[in-house]
Amino acid sequence: MAQNTTSGPMQKYKIVFLGEQAVGKTSIINRFIFDNFTGNEQPTVGIDFISKTLQVDNKSVRLQLWDTAGQERFRSLIPSYIRDSQAAIICYDITNEKSFQNLPRWIEDVKEERGDEVLIYILGNKIDLESERLISTKQAEDKAKELGAQFQEVSAKNATNVAEFFKKLSYELLGNPAEQSQNQQQQQQQPKTQQPQIQLQNQPRIQDNEDKKQGGGCC
Numbered sequence: 001m002a003q004n005t006t007s008g009p010m011q012k013y014k015i016v017f018l019g020e021q022a023v024g025k026t027s028i029i030n031r032f033i034f035d036n037f038t039g040n041e042q043p044t045v046g047i048d049f050i051s052k053t054l055q056v057d058n059k060s061v062r063l064q065l066w067d068t069a070g071q072e073r074f075r076s077l078i079p080s081y082i083r084d085s086q087a088a089i090i091c092y093d094i095t096n097e098k099s100f101q102n103l104p105r106w107i108e109d110v111k112e113e114r115g116d117e118v119l120i121y122i123l124g125n126k127i128d129l130e131s132e133r134l135i136s137t138k139q140a141e142d143k144a145k146e147l148g149a150q151f152q153e154v155s156a157k158n159a160t161n162v163a164e165f166f167k168k169l170s171y172e173l174l175g176n177p178a179e180q181s182q183n184q185q186q187q188q189q190q191p192k193t194q195q196p197q198i199q200l201q202n203q204p205r206i207q208d209n210e211d212k213k214q215g216g217g218c219c
Ligand SMILES: Nc1nc2c(ncn2[C@@H]2O[C@H](COP(=O)(O)OP(=O)(O)OP(=O)(O)O)[C@@H](O)[C@H]2O)c(=O)[nH]1
Pocket: 019, 020, 021, 022, 023, 024, 025, 026, 027, 028, 038, 039, 040, 041, 042, 043, 044, 045, 068, 069, 070, 071, 125, 126, 127, 128, 129, 154, 155, 156, 157, 158
């Protein structure tokens, strides 16, 4: 299981987003951080990061999200960002077969740097484009199992499953599989109106230079 990078009350995790060009990595992050979707994101140049702190099971969890560029010319930058990450989120576009076929290549890159010491998620994006779907959910689930990764489908555009995905990821990073934690929560609910365990603690922190680097923060 992935280890956090700090001791003390704040659990801090570095999460790297990987995948082919234009699968929606930046859009997924923007949906999570800003809860918006502009539809005209520019290709990421180099590497970009942003942090957000959440409350999960009464613990503060700081997720540092590293957004990598899908363009081939930036590929050589990526391994050093994978190296000290606790989770790798490999994204594909459900309407783009090549982005799915290249998943094993991304997994290899992650395993090469981190072996089994990293949580790997495969994230199928753009499920709002159901009529253009080329990769079935079953096909992707099977592939994720074969590759030893967790799996989720999302839409950055209409927000489907994005918050749920980050919630599950946080539980997993804390060492508590989300379903188990939710079951425990349900058993403990007295009264039944208890609030969800995950809440956004901070507003997006792009003003804070420590937390946000843009446009090739890599070099
Ligand atoms: N329909 C739909 N379009 C999306 C979705 N997510 C992203 N897009 C679009 O897909 C294109 C690429 O999105 P980005 O977020 O820039 O993709 P990326 O993976 O970060 O791209 P690179 O930085 O080039 O690697 C943009 O035109 C987005 O508007 C989605 O969930 N649904």
